[in-house]
Every structure is written in C-alpha cells, then in structure tokens.
Amino acid sequence: RKMIVVYDVAGVITDSPRPFAKATDLRPDPTPQRSLYEFLRDMEILASHPEVKAILFRNQDFITSFSNIIEIEQALLKLKESGKEIYFYADSLGSRQYALAASVADGIFMSPNGALDLTGFGVTNLYLKDLMARYGVAVENFRSHEYKTAYDQFSESEMSDAQRESLVAVYGALQEEMDRMIIQGRGGNLTEDLDSLYGEGYWMSASRAKEAGLIDDLLYLDQMATWQGIRRYR
Secondary structure, X not given: OOEEEEEXXXXXXXXXXXXXXXXXXXXXXXXXXXXXXHHHHHHHHHHHOOOEEEEEEEOOOOEOOHHHHHHHHHHHHHHHHOOOEXXXXXXXXXXXXXXXXXXXXXEEEEEEEEEEOOOOOOOXXXXXXXXXXXXXXXXXXXXXXXXXXXXXXXXOOOOOHHXXXXXXXXXXXXXXXXXXXXXXXXXXXXXXXXXXXXXXXXXXXXXXXXXOOOOOEEOOHHXXXXXXXXXXXX
C-alpha cells in the first residue's frame, strides 16, 4: 500500500549531533530538532522505501543557516529523483523556509489564517556617533583599511560606501540564490514580478500569497488529514 508520510520533527536543524535524551526526561520537546546528519539520513531512508509515495512536511520551520537550507534542498531534489512527491503545509512561512518549499515542492499549502514573510535578505544598522557626541564622547576608529567596518556603529553617523559595498556583495549573492530557488520551482505559477512581491512580502496574508501564485491552496490542518494513506513519521 502506498502511503504519504507526515514529517514534522525538524523544527530546528542543528549542525552538530544532538545529545541523547535522558530516560527520566519525559517532557515533550516544544521545538522538535534534528541534526543535519539525521535529517539527511531520514531522507535517504524515505527515498529507498518502496511503500512511500509522498512526504508532507507539516509546519517545519527548518530553523538553521542558509547554507544548510541549500544542502537540504539538494537532499530533497534527490528524494524527488527517486520518484517521491513532496508537499509542504504551514500556518506561516519565513523567507528561507518558503524558498526551500518553492524550490522542491509539488504543492505548497497554508492555513487560510496564515501569513508568508517574503522579505528576502537585508540588514539594518544603528549608528551612534551623533548620539554619543551629545554627551561629549568621540570615538577614534583605527582601521587597517576602509573595509574594516566592525566598529563603524560607534564612529559613523551613517553607512559608509565601503561598508555598503561589502554588504551588497554578501547579501546580494544570498538574494540571488533565494531568487533562483523560488523561480526554479514557482516561476511558472507567479502572477506578478518577484521583486514586486518582495516589496509587499512582510507578513503577506495566505490568501494574497495564493493570489500571487506563491502557494497552491488554502486548507486547514484537519482537511490535510483527510489525505489517503497518511502515517506519522517517527
């Protein structure tokens, strides 16, 4: 019998192996965790299981680094190559989690009351030079060269050209990768330009996300549970 596996144990993805739980600790984990190694091993097991038709990632935050998200993406693409279907269901989604889902999912579903935080990458800095000057404090920032901007927060009134250049280089590369993931999986579904969607992406309602083609449908969790063949993955 073919079955759909519900995977909901990877709220947090850690880089290092997790310690074994104590036998006396019976408290449920409010934020399920998997190490990256454990997650990749889980995907290999599911890929080789002949009875598994599809995997439903249910409310998985995948709280981890973006580099790990890329590695998870590659593992899920291999899972699809084995003939498995991949679905995501969430009450809410952040930018990185959505990019992962968009890249690999055969379907993305959200709660009708959910929200999508599609804001991409960026950084905001606080500069204290003028505030400190009010109290007679002046900061001498000794740099080896102009791109050493670690203490500009205290010595400058605004972002320097050198700091802006370095941040644009780093975050721009990350943003290009996120754009690639979304366009790769959802490009044919989007009804609007992706940059425009980023502009209104802060806590976009689930209904608006569906209208824009970012997700496929709005369903409550109990409606998802009516799928045939669902079995909880442990």
